[in-house]
Amino acid sequence: MTTTKPSAPAGHNSGLAQGTLDRRAVVRAILQDRKKLLVVTGLGSASYDAMAAGDHPRTFFLWGAMGGAAMVGMGLALAQPDEHVVVITGDGEQLMGLGSLATIGAQKVKNLSVVVLNNNHYGETGMQSSHTGLGVDLVGIAAAAGFSWSARLTDMAGVEALRPRLHRADGPGFACIQIAADEPTRVLPPRDGVYLKTRFRQSLGLAPI
Amino acid sequence: MVVTKTGATETDWHAGIFRALKAADIRQIPYVPDAGHTDLILRANADPVMKAYPLTTEEEGIAAASGAWLGGERAVLLMQSSGVGNCINMLSLIAACRFPFVALVTMRGEWAEFNPWQVPMGRATQGVLELMGVSVRRISDTARAETEIAAALDDAFLGEQPVAVLFSQSLIGRKTWVK
Numbered sequence: 001m002t003t004t005k006p007s008a009p010a011g012h013n014s015g016l017a018q019g020t021l022d023r024r025a026v027v028r029a030i031l032q033d034r035k036k037l038l039v040v041t042g043l044g045s046a047s048y049d050a051m052a053a054g055d056h057p058r059t060f061f062l063w064g065a066m067g068g069a070a071m072v073g074m075g076l077a078l079a080q081p082d083e084h085v086v087v088i089t090g091d092g093e094q095l096m097g098l099g100s101l102a103t104i105g106a107q108k109v110k111n112l113s114v115v116v117l118n119n120n121h122y123g124e125t126g127m128q129s130s131h132t133g134l135g136v137d138l139v140g141i142a143a144a145a146g147f148s149w150s151a152r153l154t155d156m157a158g159v160e161a162l163r164p165r166l167h168r169a170d171g172p173g174f175a176c177i178q179i180a181a182d183e184p185t186r187v188l189p190p191r192d193g194v195y196l197k198t199r200f201r202q203s204l205g206l207a208p209i
Numbered sequence: 210m211v212v213t214k215t216g217a218t219e220t221d222w223h224a225g226i227f228r229a230l231k232a233a234d235i236r237q238i239p240y241v242p243d244a245g246h247t248d249l250i251l252r253a254n255a256d257p258v259m260k261a262y263p264l265t266t267e268e269e270g271i272a273a274a275s276g277a278w279l280g281g282e283r284a285v286l287l288m289q290s291s292g293v294g295n296c297i298n299m300l301s302l303i304a305a306c307r308f309p310f311v312a313l314v315t316m317r318g319e320w321a322e323f324n325p326w327q328v329p330m331g332r333a334t335q336g337v338l339e340l341m342g343v344s345v346r347r348i349s350d351t352a353r354a355e356t357e358i359a360a361a362l363d364d365a366f367l368g369e370q371p372v373a374v375l376f377s378q379s380l381i382g383r384k385t386w387v388k
Contacts, residue, residue, distance in 0.1 A: 075276025
């Protein structure tokens with residue numbers, strides 16, 4: 001038996017090449033003029049990117065719960081059907097919660113979008129290649145799971161066009177944004193979970209218990 | 210009335226549990242199905258304000274329940290004991306943010322169990338939950354079901370603590386393996 005190094009399936013990787021977009025510029029653009037947007041960020045770089053774009057009570061920064069960001073977004077979106085919810089996370093975080101894409105697709109959660117910052121790598125742990133770097137197509141998975149729209153974005157024009165879409169209720173939507181595999185200086189959000197929870201609820205007019 | 214595979218009627222005590230969920234204004238019921246939760250899932254699906262939805266794995270429900278609370282709704286997660294092991298790391302979310310949390314867990318692997326593969330997780334269920342900081346209670350008497358669920362809901366949503374209620378396998382009855 002011979003073993004071969006894993007590689008992207010032939011003819012399958014045209015859209016999966018390493019991205020070039022600056023992740024900080026991408027997240028800044030997504031959150032620009034965010035209005036009442038409710039945001040959940042996956043642990044690691046996605047949380048740092050959202051913090052770099054500006055701290056906000058309506059951003060719930062995860063520091064753990066890997067694989068759970070999209071489902072936090074779903075529970076929130078069901079509870080707040082008149083608001084728009086965006087989950088911003090990394091490829092590794094979303095890969096750990098692949099089943100959640102099926103759960104969201106099955107329920108057709110209209111006011112929820114999932115945005116994956118795809119750098120094809122596990123940036124937090126030493127830049128090991130992730131499944132997306134080995135040819136796994138998250139856009140296809142989201143589409144097959146029943147998301148209303150699913151797109152791969154490779155340039156800033158696409159990101160600019162995405163922004164208004166996040167404020168519409170024709171979801172669930174999925175965007176995979178091809179970013180460069182670099183590590184900008186970390187901008188750390190608050191990591192006190194009770195504080196993050198309480199200020200988020202307060203921003204929705206919900207009283208403390 | 211719902212008749213289980215074993216022929217037992219489940220109407221009364223499940224009606225009591227559902228009454229407790231309604232009284233506490235539970236709005237989201239994420240679940241991984243179990244035969245013992247069939248009646249509750251049917252009732253939740255039929256309810257005009259509850260959103261019951263299936264998960265691919267139990268830890269999704271912990272994240273969803275946290276999101277629900279962020280948005281001002283109360284959720285209760287339904288699962289079987291085998292799913293508790295899938296939840297371990299996600300329970301960090303509940304602890305780190307002090308989210309209220311309620312799981313209703315039907316037990317396997319502890320009473321008239323035919324399937325040895327259910328036994329290891331069944332034996333570990335309570336310990337795993339307690340190691341992750343979840344308060345564990347058990348219902349072994351259907352007459353206590355409504356009262357116990359109501360108390361668990363108060364402890365979670367008023368007392369802000371994570372609670373799991375285990376339903377003894379003897380309540381659900383023997384599973385019929387050969388028909």
